[in-house]
Amino acid sequence: MLRIKDWDRAWRLLPLVLLAAAALIAAADPSVPPRDKLVTAALAAAVAVWHWWMVLAHPGWPERAPAPMAVYFAGLLVLAEVLSSRHPAYVLLVFACFPTAFVTLPGGYAYLGVVVAAFAVVGDPSVLLDTGNPWPAASALAGAVLASFIGWSIRTLEAEVARRRAANRALENANLRLARLGEENAELQGRLLAAARQTGVAGERGRLAREIHDTVAQGLAGIVTQLEAAEEAAHDAETVRRRLGVARDLARESLAEVRRSLDGLRPGPLTGTRLPEALSELVSGWSAANECPAAFTVTGTARLLHPEVEVSVYRAVQEALANVARHAEAAKTGVTLSYMEDVVVADIRDDGRGFAPSATGGAGFGLTAMRQRVVRLAGNVEVESAPGQGTAISVTVPAIPAAAEREEG
Template sequence: MLRVHDWDRAWRTLPLVILGVASLIAVADPAAPPHDRAVTAALAAAVAVWHWWMVLAHPGWPERAPAPMAVYFAGLLALAWVLSSRHPVYGLLVIACFPTAFATLPGRYAYLGVAATTLVVMGGPAALLDSEGPWPVVSALTGAVLAAFIGWSIRALEAEVERRRAANRALEDANLRLARLGEENAELQGRLLAAARRTGVAGERGRLAREIHDTLAQGLAGIVMQLEAAEEAAGDADAVRRRLAVARDLARESLTEVRRSLDGLRPGPLAETKLPEALSALVSGWSAAHELPATLTVTGTARLLHPEVEVTVYRAVQEALANVARHAGAGKTGVTLSYMEDVVVADVRDDGEGFDPCGAGGAGFGLTAMRQRVVRLAGNVAVESAPGQGTAVSVTVPAIPAEAGREATWVSGTADAAACDW
């Protein structure tokens, strides 16, 4: 299928084709003297060189450079008129100037070229003025209008073809861009899936680490403390039996909690009871195990919350009490569970040695695991402590109702560690 520039090349080559055919006929005409045939051949060669140089050798001039093309067309028309006066076959070359005007002259200048060609076809202005009757003038005007219409039609067709080509190019570019976007999206999706897998693995590792810390590690730590206490009280049989019984109970509870954690279930104390009762059992059991006075105070109206919320509060209190037993050296401990309109708050306070939250030992794995749990629920953790002034740990999480079910989604929260980024 011919393209637009192929048609342009064909129209611009047309004068040379007609010139060659006409020259063969004129030179082979035996009626013309040899001298006239030589002059005609020389003029035809001049036309060929003129057309080649101005149009074919400089393809950027047509329809872009009005001045050179005006000079070219005037020269071509003059030489074609001279040749047609020497031999009538060159009248074909004059007629070929009609399409050549639209192929070489830019814009509206092509219609001036058509008018000039019409005058030459009719023998010039003088021939029109000397003609008898209106028919020569009518014929000239009719030929000019017909040539102009044909030229306009050709240009309109070329413009439509070019418009469609531009639309096709734009469509092809859009398709290429869409293909590239598809490849980029596929690559990005692959990266996101890989990142999601890595995040899922890291999250599951963190969950398992927290569960192990909150169950097995704390249970083992409690067992070790009871065994050390029993060793120190070796002379008191009742004290030894009491300590060993506590250690045995801790071991059983730890084993049960490990099994439940691995199964993804709620902690045992929360499986069949409400949070306040579970915390009451936790505090009283902790007090008995460590022989330290501890109290639980519940404020507000207790209500059933989402399992994730209750587990998080329970584990936070459990971790805070474990820290009191291991590090605080406290004489008494108080736990407060506050039900508010939008949040539930658990506070664990002791009168122990305290510590610097911003120091090197301010945040062990226990506090870090607590923070991770709470932040996952869009809650926050606050730790207030100073050497010799005891410690207060406050955990605040949204009071998400139990009706929210498993469809509840968590967002990132904050953790306030006494202005320390732990």
């Protein structure tokens, strides 16, 4: 497909092409004496040099410098007329002046050049003044009008093409800016997600530290106290047995607290198994224990996620099913685990009696703890329910890959 620059180059070369064609025709004409052929060829060479110097050698002059272009066009017409008077084949060069006027003359001067070229085609000015034969004047006028229309059409088309090209460039630049903004937003979102994950990890570690301090550490302190008391009462067997019994009970309670804390970090059902399998066992066990039909479905491609993500999803489903058992009076329940590109979603639905979330602030049936756990991972919990219409809970958390755990370590 030809571009605007290609068309401009073609129009500028057109006079030389037609001049060469006319020169070949004139040189091959046997009726012209050799001397006249040499003179005509010299004039044709002068026209070629004139056009090359004024148009091709100085491409910045056309449409920018009216004075030199007016001199050029006048000289071209004069030389074309002289050549056409020496041989009719050079009328081709006169016709070439029509498009050349629009190539070289700026603005409205091009139309004036077309009119002058039209009268030059007619030749003898006296013919135009002959009232008895109006056809030469009419032909010159019609030629001028037709050439002007064609030139105006070409200029309008070129202007429209240039406008559309500028609009396309502006659109491409806007798309590039939007693409860069999209990349920056994606990078920022990744940073925010990582920061939220780090905040959630730090919060969970703080919670475990508090639980250990309030339970295990206090239990160990009590054991030490009981052992010291037993040592002091070594002569009293009954007191020693009682103190050791208390210490043993405290040790068991502390061991249970340690196990509970470890289960809070990663529940036993998730140890050595994947989240879908663990949830499937959870749902089937819940269904058997509560004598309520429950279906479990997985969508998307299951993949190993960060332990805290899997724990949050597992605990959320566990809490939601416990709420169904305690409050919903449902006839059937469904759980769906959906793996998406950036998030993993757990949907828990039941056909129970439902409730009005607005009446409980959206935190009824023990949902507060679930929200707190999920929010620590920059996730969210959505609850849809109405009295008599069942309940749907949707838990969404970032799909942080398991590799992030290794990087964190």
